[in-house]
Amino acid sequence: MKEVLAIVPYFVRSRGSPYSPFTLFRSIERERERMVREVAESCVESLLTEIVSQYCNGIYANKPDLAARRIEAIGYQVGHQLSERYTMERPRFSDHLEAIKFICKDFWSELFKKQIDNLKTNHKGTFVLQDNKFRWLSRVSIAPSSANSGSIQDPSAMAESKEAQATGMYLYFPCGIIRGALSNLGIPCAVSADISNLPASMMITKKQPIHDPTGLSLSPPSN
């Protein structure tokens, strides 16, 4: 008899709640997450600087495309794991736009303490995310002449300017993060960045069905 009594309130609660019966447990999880610890931002910046320099000048000194692929892969890994953690207590996203919005708001806030400034879409699967003050580029400067070729969409054009190339290398990491996060949410895509207007940074996320032949020209290849 006691067991039945124990079950009844459980159902009552779950019906009254807009979420699943596990809401209670998830809020405990949430509490634990709030006590998340912090490290100095310079730790993350140092790591980023160092992976770019090690991969571009050391391990793959004369193969920028290989270096880029590795840096993107590291970002992918990070994005994949972070989005797994940040969506733990959420209901499943109903569509792609919801997931992209999550990236723009919650996910970006966790990483950079600000949201994406502008989100655009052509309603054909391409989304443009714009961050007007991207933290990881706040201390990067590039020569004005290279600003026009500052897109990492075309590596051959990029090669003509060392500075643009270096900045481009830094951007493979956040591109990888976004691709990893979206992939974890079930959205395979290609992500590229455009920095023609530093320190502004623009992320272009192309939601790309794998069989769609009209993909973006540059998609940092998956690992």
Add this chain to the structure above:
Amino acid sequence: MAPVAPRSGDAIFASVERVNSELFTLTYGAIVRQLLTDLEEVDEVNKQLDQMGYNIGVRLVDEFLAKSNVSRCVDFKETTEVIAKVGFKMFLGVTASVTNWDADGTSCSLILEDNPLVDFVELPDTCQGLYYCNIISGVIRGALEMVSMKTEVSWIRDMLRGDDVFELHVKLLKQVPEEYPYKDDE
């Protein structure tokens, strides 16, 4: 005029820009993983991590000196205390303790009970030779070299290998006297 008082590690940590440590921990984890794939040999990865740490230490010491207001340390003992109490706190948000001094005060152990670098980390059997936190020893070596101290930094205990704490052995090899490229006008 009295010199500006050195600031405590807590005060500096509270004032610097911070990020949630998950980003840091997972980024580091992803780097180690990628290096293991690319370099294949665990020893090579250890070397690479140490080198990355060294480069970071060389740069980070500037930020440390600028923000901490510490004055010149009188000896190696004071230097290691400052690293443990201020340096670790200001960047990683944790403090270390210093023990096991040898008789002539040139080598000691830094004990780290809490290390954000290894949250969520477990080493698979294939990586038993890996010094996962080797970047930290590199940072210390690099930073100390910038303040004229040649050191050797190695791991003695490692929680990822089943020890109860992290223990770093720091040995002072040589204190390079500061030399200026110019002569003072006398």
